[in-house]
Every structure is written in structure tokens, then in C-alpha cells.
Amino acid sequence: MRIIKMETIPLHLPVKAPLIESGGVFNEFNHVLIKLHTDTGTVGIGEIEAYPSFERLGVETQEGILAILKNYLEPCILDQDPFNLVNIWQKMDKAVEGYLRVKAGVDIALYDLLGKHLGIPTYNLLGGQVRSEYDVEGVGYGISIDKPEKVAQIAKKAVIGGYKELELKGGDENPDMDIERLKLVREAIGGKIPIKIDFNGYYDTKTAIRILKEMEKYGLQWAEQPVKYWDLEGLSMVRQAVNVKIVVDECVETPQDLIKVIDKKAADAVHIKPTIKGGLSTAKKLSAIAEAAGLDVIPGTSAPTGVGMSAAQSFLASVPKASRGIHGSPLDILVEDIIADPIPPNSTRIKISNKPGLGIELNEKVVKKYRVD
């Protein structure tokens, strides 16, 4: 089997409501879909997310993604046997340094291809299935930063609707607002539901320690990236000072980054997102390192369509110990999903597909509707 063509399809995807994080607002998503065609007729699907660069290092524009794929990565893929994942990665890394989220899209498409070719779900190429369903971490891609009353209302509705874990977005010019949000949420939903607040690297060390200590009183189980992604010493200080479990996300893009985090004793858990951190190949390595160092693994997604979501699900299906669920249906945030049989919106518990490859097929009509080339 050989890859004969790489098709790239830029998409513009409108959202139902903006996602408000500490760094800025997402009003839309601009992804690039990849289709790898082979001489056997099997097609592998992957996607790469382009979003505003305030989010993190390594975000690429849609035009940039298309250029990197076409000019640097396509020559590494054409005529290759998709089984040769390690070789293909070496070629990609020699062709261009970094761009892990672009390479992630290629990696995911390769895994889809292999699964479809072999007639097995991709998780059977990752060590087999450990779980077949999961509780969703609600709501949407995290509850947007907003007035505390509004956030509490959304949280209350979510818990009534069946969500068993929640994520709030945090990081505010006025740090006390973060405390107020959690306070009102707890008043609305009680203390049982585990909550993670994702600060997206907003605070300095002292402020982070102060507010997390306050938040402990109301009940906070996880704090993600409370301080800047590059400040591992600061993160370690925060971790030593509070009882809340510290999760790294933006700190860790590569296995080498994770070793550094472990070395600095800066985290209790690592958020592993196959769609942006070098695909399923790298996710496997990250989870091996985390496991050996006693870190919790939190499989996750960034802002996928059903394509990227299925890659995260394949990873989640095969990870021996996952400390939280992943985000719910892309339809919680996107106006339309690009896959056939999308996950219904407001799903609080999701079954992982056992169809071959990533387990999804595209809805070509929707793809056509949102493509921008």
C-alpha cells in the first residue's frame, strides 16, 4: 500500500457562541482537513486546527498550515507505505523543525488509514481497548469566562443535565472574579462534582498561590496552567504551596518538555492532546513518560470537529489510566460538525466507536459547505 495523494481542505467553521479564555476570544475556527489517498482506495482522514495565536506557542494560521503541508510534508508522505510511521516522522522532522500540530494531523490521518486498511479500530493499534465509554468533561470546550452568576447558571444546568465533571475557564484581570465564579458555581451545584479550572497560563506565581488557596476552600480539584507556560519554577512553587492538583498543557508540546516538567516537579498531571501534540504517535510517548513518573494522564482535545475528536477518543480508549474525560460533542460549540453521525450536543456520557480506523466518515456535503478554497 502506498500513499498516492494528500488532499488538503481548508474549512471555516462558525460557532454557536464565542469561547472566552484568559488570552482572548474564539469567534470561529479555521481548520484544515487532510485526506490521504492510497493505491488501494483506502482514504485516511485527519485534521489540523488553526486558531488565534494568543492561545499558545505553535499555533499556525490556516494559510501557514496549507503551505507547510504542501511544501514540506507532502513530499515526505507521497509514495510512502503508511505502516512506516517512524520513518515518515523522521522525514517530516528533517523537512521542517517543529509544527507539531501540523504533523499531528498527518499522523492521525495515517492511523485512520492503517485502521481502515486492516479493518480494525485505531485503538487496537495503540494497545487495545481499556474503556468503551467515558464521562464528558463539560461544558463545551470549558465554560467561558463570564459574569459569575452566568457561569454558575451554566454549571447548574450542566449538572442537572447529567455532567459529572466540569471545566471552567479562568484567568482574569481581577483575580477575585475567578474566586467568585467558583464560589457561586459551588453554591449552585454543591461539592461533589470535580472541577478543573484552566487558566491558560495567565497569572504570576504569587497571585496563583493566593487565589488557589482561596479556591481550595470552595473545592477545586485541578488547576491547569495557572502560570506562564515557560515558568516551570513558578509552577513548581505553586504546586508545593497548594493542595489542588496542577495540570500542565501548554508547557508540554514534546516528550522532552515533559521530562523537564518532571525534573522541576512542576505538575501532578499532564493534559495530552493528540490533535495538537504530535498525533497519536507522540501521545503514546507522552503517556509512557507520565505513567513512569507517576503523573496523572488527562487525555484531551483542543477545538476539534468530529475528526479530531475521534482521534482523542482513540487515545482515550487505549490509555490504561485516564483521570478525567475529554470534552463533549463538537456540536456544543460548532454550528455544524463535518462527520456523518456526529456526537449529539449536550452528551454527558459518550460511547467510543468500534468502527475501523478512527471510526468516523465525513459528511461531504457539510465539508463542501464550509470549505474556503
Add this chain to the structure above:
Amino acid sequence: MKITKVDLIPLNIPIGHQRLLGVGALSSIENIIIKMYTDAGIIGIGEASPWGVFAESSKSVYVILNNYLVPNVIGEDPFSIEKIMHKLDKIVVGGSFGKAAIEMALFDIIGKYLGQPLYNLLGGMYRNGVKLSYSVSSQDVDVELKEIETLIEKGVKIFKIKTGIKRHEEDIERLRRIIKVLGNRGELRIDYNQSIVRENAIKYCRQLEEFNPTFIEQPVPFWDVEGLEMISKAIDTPIMADESVFTPQDAMKIAKNNAADIISIKLMKSGGIKRGQKIAAISESANIPCYAGLMWESSVGLSASLHLAVATKNISYGGDLYIPYFLMNQDLVKNPHRFEEGFVIPNEGPGLGVELDEKIVSKFKM
């Protein structure tokens, strides 16, 4: 697909001559072959290669397999490797030798079911073959020199000299004579198998640097990771950890402390291919390359290590692949992998790619 039955076949395999290593003596090989049957008609094979002085004895491995591990894989789906291995971890702590045998049989089944050689399920053929290293351990220099000469003619290019049995001065003399014969026809490596006391290790290793070995393996006892670190930092020659690294957690410890320059992955130590992969990933992230070590496997167990080393970029120092080719009097398979110009090249058949020679297996049955 479900596992229906597992047969255990303990063997006693004769070898050419007794081996003396830093950790103990070897006079014959007591491996256990496993045959794993499924309801799909596919049979997977595996091998445990115990050695009491190193970690586990053949009798204890047999009991662990027979009484604890095998009963808990019946009925499982062979694809669910992580699930099965985690289940076995809850039943027996350690027991990596038996677990490795079981896990490679699972991979053999998966490969056969999918019609793919195992390396294609582990990342593909990153390298065409793996460099074969032969371990020189009769401890009689005249015998060893003849052995080396013969093996050079047969295409062996790497010789790993087992040291630390005799006095250090004798090892030096022995190495001088070996290097003279070897010349530039082969690569020299040294393995102490834990036999130097810490206070002499740096001095001894420094003196061995005269022979320009590619690496010096496990100078001090497995538990003396601090000693290993001291030696690695003092010596220019790479120091390889073998007995100090069994599990991914052990590898993490070495990686965090930069306590070794190379790590030897043995499936018998790690408890299988998956954990071998994890060790390779941990080591790679810390810029530490790996080696495909073996215990005393025939081509059955060797196949598992071979496929892993072929598909894993970070396992870049070759492996102890000499056992079925140059140590055992007879191999256990009909179709060993090709040995050519110093490299072992994997067969293209599905799974492990080798077929048991039932006549020979019966002959060596205990």
C-alpha cells in the same frame, strides 16, 4: 477473537560451552515456550528465558505462568494488550519474564490475524536489520581468541567481552590479546554484569578506555544507581545500564538523574514489547539511546526483540542477538531470521515471523 488455551513447554537446551558472567554461570538454557490458542484458529507463540542469578529461575517462572498468568488470559481478546497486562500486574507483582512471554504471544496472534509482520504494528521498518553482538564469556582467552576468529569469518562484527570474573589485571591482559586479534575487523564492547565494587569502578573503567570500547555495561550492582551515575559522569566511554533498568519507572529514574548513557531494553526485564516501547520513549526524551538486550532466547523470543528494535528509532546500538545463531546447539524454529553481514534481518511473515520446529522442541522438553 478470544484466547482459549495456553500450553507451557519447559525446555532444557544444551549450549556449546559453559559461560561465566559477572552475575553468574550458565551451563544450559532453561527456557519455556508458550503456545497460545484462539477461537479464530490462530496460534501465537512466545518464550520466557529465565536465569536465576539474574532475576528469576525457570521453576518460579513456570509456576507464575501456570498458576497465575495463564488462567487470567483465557477468554481475553488478544488485541487488548494494555488491559491484559494491567490485569496481570494486579495478580503478580514483577514476574516480568512470564509476562513478556505472554505478551509476545498476544502480539504474534495480532500480527497473524492482520497478516502483518510485527514491526509493521510497532511503527514500521525504521531499520532493515539489527546489528548482532556476540558475548565472549568462556573466560579462557585461548578458547575466546579462536571463537572470535571463527565468528569474524561467519560475519559477526561486534564482540561484547564479559569481564569482572577474574582479577582486573587478567581482564586487561585478556583484552589486550583480544584487541590484537580483533584489530579493526570488529567492534569491542565490555560487560561487567554488576561485578565491580563501586570504589574501584571509575579506576577500572578508565583503564579499559585504552581499548576504546563502544560502551561499558553495568559495572556496579543493579541497585547502586548513584554509583552508576558517578561512573557515567566520570568516564568518557558511554556507560550502559542493564540490570539497573527493568521497568519504565527504572528508566525514568536513570533519565532524571542522567545516571547512564545508554539503556539496555530486555523484554524479559520490561515484561514485554509495550513496556519496552515505553522505556525507549522515556530514554529518547532524555537523549539516552537504547540497546536490544536478550537473556538466552531462541529465535522465538529473539523475534520479539528484533521486531521492536527494527521499528524503534531509539534502539540504535544493535542487540545480543547471537544466542540462537552462535550459542545454542540447535535453534527452536524452522525459519530463523536471516543473518547477513553482521545484521539480523526480520522475516516478512506475519506476527513474530518464525515457526516452531516441533521435533526440536520435543527433543529438549523437560
